[in-house]
Amino acid sequence: MVSHKCVEEFSLQFPANARAPRSARKKRSFKKEEITENDKTCAIDLLATVAENLLSETGSSHMSIDKPVEDHCLVKEEFPVEDKPLKPATLPEFNPYQGSSMSPCGFSSVISGKVEIEAEGFSHSGGIDSCQAGQDLKPSVDGGAVVLDARPNGVGSLGGSSSRTKVPSMGAGVSLGALDDVHMFSRDDDENFSGYICPRVTKKSPRSVPRVGDRRIRKILASRHWKGGSRHSEAKSWRNYYLHHQRSYPIKKRKYFDHISDSVSDDYRLRSKMQRGSRAVSTMKGPGASFVSSDSHVRLRIKSFRVPELFVEIPETATVGSLKRMVMEAVSTLLSDGHRIGLMVQGKKVRDDNKTLHQTGISQDNTHLDSLDFSLEPSSEAPHLLSSNPSGHVCEELSMCRTSDMDTLFKTEPDLALFPSGSFDKETAADDSKALVHAALTELSPPQPPRHKSNKQQQQQQQTAQRRMRRPFSVTEVEALVQAVEKLGTGRWRDVKHSAFEDADHRTYVDLKDKWKTLVHTAKISPQQRRGEPVPQELLNRVLNAHGYWSQQHMETLALPKPEALALPPRSFNYLSRSSVRMENLTFSSEAGAKPRGALIVVEGLDRSGKSTQCAKLRSFLESSGHPTELWRFPDRETSVGQMISAYLSNKSQLDDRTIHLLFSANRWEKRSLMEEKLKGGTTLIVDRYSYSGVAFSSAKGLGIEWCKAPEVGLLAPDSVLYLDISPERAAERGGYGDERYERVDFQKKVSEFYQTLRDSSWKIIDAGDSMEEVEKKIQQVVLDKVKECALGKSLSLLWSS
Numbered sequence: 001m002v003s004h005k006c007v008e009e010f011s012l013q014f015p016a017n018a019r020a021p022r023s024a025r026k027k028r029s030f031k032k033e034e035i036t037e038n039d040k041t042c043a044i045d046l047l048a049t050v051a052e053n054l055l056s057e058t059g060s061s062h063m064s065i066d067k068p069v070e071d072h073c074l075v076k077e078e079f080p081v082e083d084k085p086l087k088p089a090t091l092p093e094f095n096p097y098q099g100s101s102m103s104p105c106g107f108s109s110v111i112s113g114k115v116e117i118e119a120e121g122f123s124h125s126g127g128i129d130s131c132q133a134g135q136d137l138k139p140s141v142d143g144g145a146v147v148l149d150a151r152p153n154g155v156g157s158l159g160g161s162s163s164r165t166k167v168p169s170m171g172a173g174v175s176l177g178a179l180d181d182v183h184m185f186s187r188d189d190d191e192n193f194s195g196y197i198c199p200r201v202t203k204k205s206p207r208s209v210p211r212v213g214d215r216r217i218r219k220i221l222a223s224r225h226w227k228g229g230s231r232h233s234e235a236k237s238w239r240n241y242y243l244h245h246q247r248s249y250p251i252k253k254r255k256y257f258d259h260i261s262d263s264v265s266d267d268y269r270l271r272s273k274m275q276r277g278s279r280a281v282s283t284m285k286g287p288g289a290s291f292v293s294s295d296s297h298v299r300l301r302i303k304s305f306r307v308p309e310l311f312v313e314i315p316e317t318a319t320v321g322s323l324k325r326m327v328m329e330a331v332s333t334l335l336s337d338g339h340r341i342g343l344m345v346q347g348k349k350v351r352d353d354n355k356t357l358h359q360t361g362i363s364q365d366n367t368h369l370d371s372l373d374f375s376l377e378p379s380s381e382a383p384h385l386l387s388s389n390p391s392g393h394v395c396e397e398l399s400m401c402r403t404s405d406m407d408t409l410f411k412t413e414p415d416l417a418l419f420p421s422g423s424f425d426k427e428t429a430a431d432d433s434k435a436l437v438h439a440a441l442t443e444l445s446p447p448q449p450p451r452h453k454s455n456k457q458q459q460q461q462q463q464t465a466q467r468r469m470r471r472p473f474s475v476t477e478v479e480a481l482v483q484a485v486e487k488l489g490t491g492r493w494r495d496v497k498h499s500a501f502e503d504a505d506h507r508t509y510v511d512l513k514d515k516w517k518t519l520v521h522t523a524k525i526s527p528q529q530r531r532g533e534p535v536p537q538e539l540l541n542r543v544l545n546a547h548g549y550w551s552q553q554h555m556e557t558l559a560l561p562k563p564e565a566l567a568l569p570p571r572s573f574n575y576l577s578r579s580s581v582r583m584e585n586l587t588f589s590s591e592a593g594a595k596p597r598g599a600l601i602v603v604e605g606l607d608r609s610g611k612s613t614q615c616a617k618l619r620s621f622l623e624s625s626g627h628p629t630e631l632w633r634f635p636d637r638e639t640s641v642g643q644m645i646s647a648y649l650s651n652k653s654q655l656d657d658r659t660i661h662l663l664f665s666a667n668r669w670e671k672r673s674l675m676e677e678k679l680k681g682g683t684t685l686i687v688d689r690y691s692y693s694g695v696a697f698s699s700a701k702g703l704g705i706e707w708c709k710a711p712e713v714g715l716l717a718p719d720s721v722l723y724l725d726i727s728p729e730r731a732a733e734r735g736g737y738g739d740e741r742y743e744r745v746d747f748q749k750k751v752s753e754f755y756q757t758l759r760d761s762s763w764k765i766i767d768a769g770d771s772m773e774e775v776e777k778k779i780q781q782v783v784l785d786k787v788k789e790c791a792l793g794k795s796l797s798l799l800w801s802s
């Protein structure tokens with residue numbers, strides 16, 4: 001192994017043009033894939049050995065090499081020395097940030113104090129001294145080791161891992177002029193370059209990109225480095241510096257020399273000053289330019305930056321080109337608004353900028369440096385807002401969204417209503433390093449030249465961002481919105497705004513329109529699918545009603561052909577873009593053009609209240625109006641279960657109260673799937689008695705109401721319950737009373753009480769004491785509205801499911 005002693009003293013000068021041709025370097029047989037840890041170590045040894053060779057050949061009196069001979073042999077066997085001159089490489093012309101507000105200088109040039117940072121990937125000049133450092137490096141070296149990694153594009157393509165530089169003697173001092181063969185080690189790390197360059201760097205040389213995974217090597221080097229630095233002269237320090245970086249990071253030497261060449265002369269002249277016990281690393285202009293410390297070095301390699309997440313929404317009909325432009329616009333806007341750097345160590349955000357790296361856990365002893373993360377964060381507290389529609393054609397807007405996925409740069413969500421909506425606030429946004437993008441477009445303008453936003457524009461944009469910052473609608477606001485829409489309809493959003501949200505400056509009429517659309521969607525999906533602030537089901541029902549009603553009105557306004565007397569949409573008419581049948585745990589959806597579903601109408605009441613009479617009349621009415629309708633009744637006495645029930649009711653058999661209750665329930669369950677099928681097929685079902693009878697009658701016998709309801713849970717919930725309200729006494733006056741088991745006034749009274757308990761908003765109470773015609777008329781109106789609503793997409797839900 002090469003010890004630090006072998007490279008203790010060294011001083012050198014390089015000519016500006018001493019470069020190996022890239023082609024020559026690439027011909028080296030030593031490939032990156034073949035590099036193992038041992039190889040890397042060998043490479044270090046190699047460099048040291050080469051340096052030793054050089055020094056030996058020059059006979060420099062400054063050298064005092066303690067390198068054992070055996071290392072020479074090893075190096076020479078594996079990497080035979082060639083004698084090929086190094087030439088400056090040419091810079092590729094590609095600059096991904098040309099024309100944008102982003103600096104072409106990458107973070108690869110960041111060096112702060114003694115912390116050397118190499119970065120690849122996302123780069124931006126805003127607030128980053130590093131770029132400046134990379135471009136304006138001043139070797140204000142107080143102590144010795146200087147590391148600079150300005151990254152010229154293409155430098156990463158160092159196919160050869162070993163190259164040899166012929167360095168002529170230039171100037172006074174200990175010259176490398178006689179050191180003919182500088183055997184340089186470099187590692188091909190092309191995949192780690194992403195083109196963030198400082199264009200002013202025009203000279204190329206082999207370089208290697210240190211990996212965090214190379215810490216072991218670096219530590220060895222660092223420790224040797226410091227040891228050497230503490231004992232030797234200025235000349236020694238430079239020799240140390242040179243070999244240190246030649247061994248592991250030849251590009252750093254080259255960059256540094258490049259700079260000197262530009263700023264001083266064609267000579268690569270290094271000057272350093274030795275400080276006992278410490279070395280300075282300075283690559284930055286400004287206050288920190290001459291940072292001197294005796295701390296350990298930490299070398300961090302920033303492979304990429306994470307940028308805040310952006311959301312964009314774009315119509316399916318937009319072109320891919322439009323999408324790309326929109327994304328470009330989003331990125332440019334975000335970056336041009338300024339941002340800062342966020343740091344995460346092992347997944348934990350480091351907020352305190354005053355902590356030392358060591359306190360933060362960033363030290364050369366830390367074996368978890370791989371878990372460092374740098375991110376770009378919005379510099380302002382307010383979340384970023386972007387309108388990606390330069391044409392101003394705003395047809396639809398989105399609410400701002402956030403996600404918890406840090407790794408995704410752009411993400412699309414097909415359904416805005418499914419976004420979490422309730423938990424967002426500015427602080428959270430900043431903390432999570434998210435950018436909030438309010439994308440508003442359905443039409444995209446054609447490609448436009450890059451726009452440089454003025455301060456005023458940016459200010460306006462930020463104001464808009466603040467205005468658009470998501471503020472979830474409260475239940476009160478939703479109620480006000482529903483009420484206004486019920487009254488004014490779904491086409492008069494300015495009126496809705498003025499009537500119900502006059503004082504709410506942050507709610508534009510477009511916001512109201514969007515919220516309404518979200519509410520309609522939410523009302524149609526199952527509760528499990530709903531996200532964000534919960535909206536009471538009652539309000540959602542009203543949303544659906546109003547939506548159905550105003551949709552129908554709108555259709556009539558358009559003078560569309562009315563299918564039948566009831567003006568229901570014809571089967572072939574794609575008015576319904578999507579009708580869904582909502583179940584408790586699943587949503588059945590039928591696409592445009594599917595049959596409108598039928599309504600489930602239940603008629604309840606005491607015995608002899610007139611249910612059978614009215615059900616028959618209603619069926620005739622609906623059928624004569626063009627609605628497929630069937631009349632069902634429970635108990636269905638035709639099934640085997642129904643026959644057992646019938647026998648029980650007519651006192652021909654005796655059954656336990658719970659048993660007969662469950663038989664009634666089973667009688668309904670055996671018809672459930674057929675019921676669903678009929679409804680989905682568009683048939684309206686009028687059902688004479690249903691689960692409410694089952695619970696009311698069994699409860700009247702003394703069974704617990706919840707126990708009685710339990711077996712009914714999961715049956716289809718009626719769209720409407722018509723309760724024919726009559727007193728038991730009056731019902732008893734009607735003919736035929738007294739033939740069956742429950743036809744007793746006292747018992748019917750109890751049943752009546754439990755019916756009261758079961759009532760909910762879906763019930764319509766009809767005075768059954770009125771004449772048959774009056775009752776019939778009232779029922780018709782209620783049922784008509786309900787049948788329309790179901791035809792327009794009202795969801796089908798489950799009974800007694802929360």
Ligand SMILES: Nc1ncnc2c1ncn2[C@@H]1O[C@H](COP(=O)(O)OP(=O)(O)O)[C@@H](O)[C@H]1O
Pocket residue numbers: 605606607608609610611612613614734735768769770771772773775
């Ligand atoms: N509104 C009404 N006014 C007077 N009699 C009625 C009325 N509705 C029904 N009836 C009569 O009451 C009796 C019971 O009616 P029905 O429809 O069989 O009741 P249910 O099915 O509720 O037991 C029938 O003789 C019917 O003609």
Ligand SMILES: Cc1cn([C@H]2C[C@H](O)[C@@H](COP(=O)(O)OP(=O)(O)O)O2)c(=O)[nH]c1=O
Pocket residue numbers: 606607608611612634635649664665688689690691693694695697698740742743
């Ligand atoms: C549907 C159902 C009805 N019943 C009772 C109510 C009735 O008294 C009886 C059968 O009702 P039904 O044949 O409809 O009689 P009516 O026409 O007089 O209303 O069964 C239950 O006890 N549980 C049930 O689940």
